[in-house]
Amino acid sequence: MxxxxxxxxxxxxxxxxxxxxxxxxxxxxxxxxxxxxxxxxxxxxxxxxxxxxxxxxxxxxxxxxxxxxxxxxxxxxxxxxxxxxxxxxxxxxxxxxxxxxxxxxxxxxxxxxxxxxxxxxxxxxxxxxxxxPETFSEAGMLDKIRLVAKVAGLDARGKCLADAVSSDLAALRELRAKMTSPQRVMFVLSFLDGRVMVAGKKTAADEIIKLAGGVNVVDNFDGYKIMNDEAIAAAKPDLILSMERGKETLQSEQIFASPSFALTPAAKTKRLVAMDGLYLLGFGPRTAAAARDLAVKLDPALSSEAASFKPASLAVNCRQ
Known part of the structure; x- marks a missing residue:
């Protein structure tokens, strides 16, 4: 050279x-x-x-x-x-x-x-x-994705994932618009020795119920609190929502036989839905898919519409 x-x-x-x-x-x-x-x-x-x-x-x-x-x-x-x-x-x-x-x-x-x-x-x-930051909202979910991506130095991948989730949320809004009769839902966090802890406002449970097109019947306090039998009966939930806990998952016979719920509309139809906790309340990339699944539980007439809702967040590849 x-x-x-x-x-x-x-x-x-x-x-x-x-x-x-x-x-x-x-x-x-x-x-x-x-x-x-x-x-x-x-x-x-x-x-x-x-x-x-x-x-x-x-x-x-x-x-x-x-x-x-x-x-x-x-x-x-x-x-x-x-x-x-x-x-x-x-x-x-x-x-x-x-x-x-x-x-x-x-x-x-x-x-x-x-x-x-x-x-x-x-x-x-x-x-x-x-x-x-943990904000239970559509915007908070997207901000969470973008922040984690920025921390990892993967902004482009973060945009890919946020765009997929945004698409899912838009499809979810269309699904909610077709709900004929919003159901009244009570989220039960725990049920032990007759003491019922339920989700009020400003909780992940409250927001996922709204995303699915339901109405949280507990709207007079924030967070999770013990609710007495009279207040539960007065709330008149159409459906009880809870988390799967393996052998400790709430069972229909267990909850509707109790005085707390025996007189509720939910007891008449034995409507109890238990879902995976992280999927239901995690407010991560799969939240729109979880809300879709819950929406169908609330209104079975949406089944055919929901079947055509294929969450992009479950199929997109944002790993490269």
Missing amino acids: TRRGITRALQCAALASGLVLSVAAAAEDVVIRDARGRDVTIGHPTRIVSIGGAVTEILYALGAEDRIVAIDTTSLYPPKATAEKPNVGYMRQLSAEGVLGLNPQLVLAIAGSGPKETIDVIDAAKIPLILV
Whole structure:
């Protein structure tokens, strides 16, 4: 090679090196505003502790599962996540030692994760911690996808997934418009020793009922609270909704034989629907599909219409 050729090669190498350094610097300067209103600066984390079923589901949908070093007990989808990733426990009862012992470069957790003492220890250890906002709405769901994608440096894949979910939500609105008679629904979180805890406003259960075209009969308080027999009877639910809990899943005979529900319209028709908790309440990519399934339970006349609703979020490939 001539001297001129050697010089040119060195210049190209220097240029390429500068480009790599520039890209690396850009990766280190990503700033994320999290649920605490903090600006968190991250690079390109390859060791992520993922806390929250929807967070983990989104990372897998984006093809970023190779960066996950651990998950929590709510991260049940996809099923292979629980089989191939270590578990750091329940999202609200995290151990600082268990998380930090994995040498994470980032802890990506849904808002509400804790306890506060664990969050404080992780912060003190200078491990970037991003709390993902949890807003039970269509917009909140899409924002969650976009934020997780930005954190992973996969904005284009995030747009792909958000677009698919947006399409599903539009199809869901069309399905809801064809519902002839909105059903009155009560979501039962727990039923133990005659004590019934139900979902009020500003809950995932309240929003999924609305997305499916139903009416939450509990509209006089926020969150989850114990409701007495008289109030349940006065609410007159047409259908009881709950989560699947394996052997502890509520059974029709069990709930409608109780004084709490015996006089409700739901008892007359034995209308009890139990669905997978993460699918129903996770507010991740599959939420529109869950609302579609619930809509058919509320109004069986929608079955043929729902059959033509093929959720894009379940078929799209946003992993590349």
